Amino acid sequence: MESKAKSLYVHVPFCEHICAYCDFMRVGYHPLLVKKYLDALAKQLQPYKNDRFDTIYIGGGTPTALHEDEFSSLLSLFTDLRSQQCEMTLEANPENFSEEKIKMAVHYGVNRISLGVQTTHPHLLKIITRKHQPADVSQVIELCIAHGLTNLSLDAMYGLPFQKMEDFESTLEWMIAQNIPHISLYALTIEPNSAFGRQRIEPVDNELEGQFYLRAIEILTAAGYSHYEISNFAKNDQMSQHNLAYWHYDDFVALGPGGSGKEHHQRYTNTRNLETYFNDETAKDERIELSIEDEMFETMMMGLRVKEGISLTRFYQRYGVDPKDIYPKSVKKYSDRGWLRVDDTSIALNETGRQFLHDVLVDMMGEVIKP
């Protein structure tokens, strides 16, 4: 009997406005749509109502774009799905996470907040069309802490148009000063379906992007954060358990339009079309049957992002083989280069190796040895 997914992702597709860089599944807020959405979501949840999840992640879109009564209905759906140790994360935008909503979140069991700060510079916030002000962020952080929500994560973006190194540094320093346990980095990518993409904004030069990235590692590790994943930093081991499930290539359920999940050797994306979703909440845009080769490769793809790397025992338990035998050339090439470390228990990339993860993966991709 296969073990059931222990992680749940819930996609809330509503936003008060659309940020310039975003190409996620999202629509403008409208009470009628939200109502239909909540109904469909409740139905989609039914088959899982006896499951208990170790991590629940409510993301979007902007979950906090929902009005208080809607917000409360949304959160109430998941309270009973929590396991005892459940990490329940809520993505929040500083401008619409009111004290009332913070209280509700705590009430329904949310114990981790991921806050979309991005930058502390008003002119850059304007360029990426974020609506909050730096002051909003301080206030939300204070309120969260006041209500016992101390497991906070802040998002910081780099590679923004006109962003200077000093700007980025001061954002990071400000975040460090907030004394929060988790920081996520996000390099701006110009997605063709975003406003930036349509405006043909040039992506930042690789050299500069690299400088930003390396500087962030320097600053954050010096401040006591562990660089535990390519773009994630945590203090005192307060890592994102939900994201770790992705990186460990565990199964996860996805609810809500546009959400992507993986269960029983199948990866799927829920329909992105709201009408379709309202009529049939089980409709999928994509369903991919995963072969064992797919799964092994994806295990590497996700697992090598993490500092700890991939547990050989777990890999063996899943696939009955050792990654060294599946990707012998790449393992040798990158071990020789000093990027890849293979010991008795795990296989992992060092800091430099992780910076060139795609090169490593492309090599592995070309190496298909059937077990």
Add this chain to the structure above:
Amino acid sequence: MNQKFIRNFSIIAHIDHGKSTLADRILEMTKTVENRDMMAQILDTLDLERERGITIKLNAVQLKYTAKDNQEYVFHLIDTPGHVDFTYEVSRSLAACEGAVLVVDAAQGIEAQTLANVYLALDNDLEIIPVINKVDLPAAEPQRVIDEIENVIGLAAQDAPQISAKSGLNVEQVLEAVVRQVPPPQGDPDAPLKALVFDSYYDPYRGVIAFVRIKEGNVKVGDKIQFMQAKAVYEVVEVGIRTPKEMKKSSLSCGEVGWIAAGIKSVKDVHVGDTITHQQRPALSPLPGYRILNSMVFCGLYPVETNRYNDLREALEKLQLNDAALKYEPETSQALGFGFRCGFLGLLHMDVVQERLEREYNLQLIATAPSVVYHAYLTDGSMIKVDNPSLLPESQRIDHLEEPYVKATIMVPTEYVGAVMELAQKKRGIYQDMIAVDASRMHLIYHLPLGEIVFDFFDRLKSSTRGYASFDYEFLGYLESRLVKMDILLNAEVVDALSTIVHRDFAYARGKAITEKLRTLIPRQQFEIPVQAALNHKIIARSDIKALRKNVLAKCYGGDISRKKKLLEKQKEGKKRMKQVGNVEIPQEAFMAVLSMDDE
């Protein structure tokens, strides 16, 4: 068949002046091809030809025309390739004719290629019938073009048919002119057989089919025939004509144009320009004008995926069955592995072969920059021919070098004469002559190193004259030049496939330009890569490819797995088209980089 009523002719024209369209109309009007069977421009059989609007393979069609004198005439229309690379083939096709229809665009007037073809026709003593085409275009100036023909070529053209091949207007006048002006074939039907081979193609079931013009005597099924130059002997299995469908006959007689199948296994035995005679009763001497074809342009062709070497070899073998002018020999490059050094008649021929290999045989190729054959005279008094720059001996062993020169004919509107002269100067051209075609156009003649023409002369000429210049060249001979080999080093290692031979005076500028160009073409990698140009181990130019700082997407959501994997697959595809040389990955385009530089 009565020789008196046979007319053998070609149509000659500059590209796009309407040669194929006129051929189509003639086939239609003589009911050779029914309208519904009519595929536009039926004589061009290869897809590629149709796509590029050029004719590569020749073809010959028999058609019947009842003239105004109520007499039925048999026409043989022999198509000719319209490109400078195939001058010799054109000349042999013309040698199979008594006349040529010269098509000139009423708006464009005479072009360099028109002239080149006219001279070939005159060399073969053909009766030339000038025809002004596209007279229905708004920009048509028939009278100006008529004057041009009279002034520049010296042909009487006042009575030239003014036609629209597209609509069919006055095309009948062309047919009547062929009847009246093209002489019937001469030749003695009872003399020993002399058949001129002007084309061939490979048929997988019947072997090589030779297209011939019977100049003397006749040939029939069962005859023992001999190729006088190739010395090969065969027995005739089939003879026939094309209408354009193949039609078998029992014999071909004096003056006729048709095909011969004789179980010939290899195109190597069937040389264009050769003379077929009977083994029992041979002709005393072969027909004049035969030449062995020499490759003028060479390049290395390598499969991107090294394990497809054998596929490439087989594809070249197959192409060669139909293309005796294609030469290839295995070669090995340190950078590119196993491949072939291929010889071509010219740049177009090279392009066509490469395109066919990629398209019809689904091969991904890396082509090195084209090279000509250099003559290296060594200090020990010997001479070696070098068609691969990386194989040029060390400079201390070389006494002097010679390179091929061509006589280039350039027709250009007067306002661009300055630009063309400047370009020719830059390309080491030696000025010969300048003739006014009319008030608005000049005809320039230069001697130019062929190496400069294969380099980027065409593109430069086009861009510096906004496409208004036309250009043709013929081989002149070898001249001594101050040439040196320029090596390119990536990450301090010489990449043999990037070596070129350049004139010493241009070496610095070119070294600078090519290192700069490579810097932009080679993607950043995990380490800094110096790109250097060197003469005799001495670095003359350098440009650095900065190291890639990172190659990873910063954020990865659960749902990103599919998307991320697609991204990786794209990167992997891109990598497939790269060649690993030492530690450095080089994209295909880089090997042709020398051809598209903004030097000077």
